[in-house]
Amino acid sequence: MKNEMTLSFVAIEENEALARMAMTCFITPLDPTIEEISEFKTIVSEAVTNAIIHGYECDGKSQVTLHAVIDDNKVSMTISDEGAGIFDIEQAMEPMFTTRPFMERSGMGFTIMESFSDRLSVESVIGRGTVVKFEKTFSPVTETSRMR
């Protein structure tokens, strides 16, 4: 099947749940396994949380935009903000690296996103914003995966 969507919302923490819920509904027609849904939601949650707290520092007015395309059983998605940008992407993607230790950010966001997606890329310009793109392919449901 083919489908496409765009969703924008302001940078407040409450919208992390909105993003997960909306994206879960969007991929439901692919009949994913519980584990696939859960991994997909985690990727979305990490990227959206980064945009809200690092990109915009929860300013409550700037927009985070999600765009997603379903092509057969593959979902391609971008999470964009026009916020602070990432100073050093390579460093930001290292496990346990965080610029916000006092907020108890674990620094595991990118590690999780990379592990749970098939492909992930990050583009960022200081003062202009960040775009995270990822792809995840969902396996067609079989009787065994339904049982899990």
Next chain:
Amino acid sequence: MADIEIIDNGILIATLRGELDNHEANRIRTHISSSIFSGQVRSVIWNLEGLGFMDSAGIGLILGRMRDLVPVDGETLILNPSSTMEKIFNFSGLGSNIRRCTVDQAIGEIGGVLHEK
């Protein structure tokens, strides 16, 4: 949502439900931390059996409380996370804190260690 209970032996049991993200972690952090600093808590059991979702904010929350427990050399056990959560814990080096058991069995494990001391 978090139910927090402190039982004998100074064990705090945090039973989490719903979705643990950055927003929720910020809501419950102070509550759990102040319970630990109330003095009697030596160990924390995180019961995740009823937790529907967790992202890296859960790692931050648990690592932060492990730091709170350092002065008392406290233990941390993570009970029954989903398989996705287990992967996240493994990425973060918390795999050895995971147990597949009941709360009572976890209490027994920590209680035994405390007794030996």
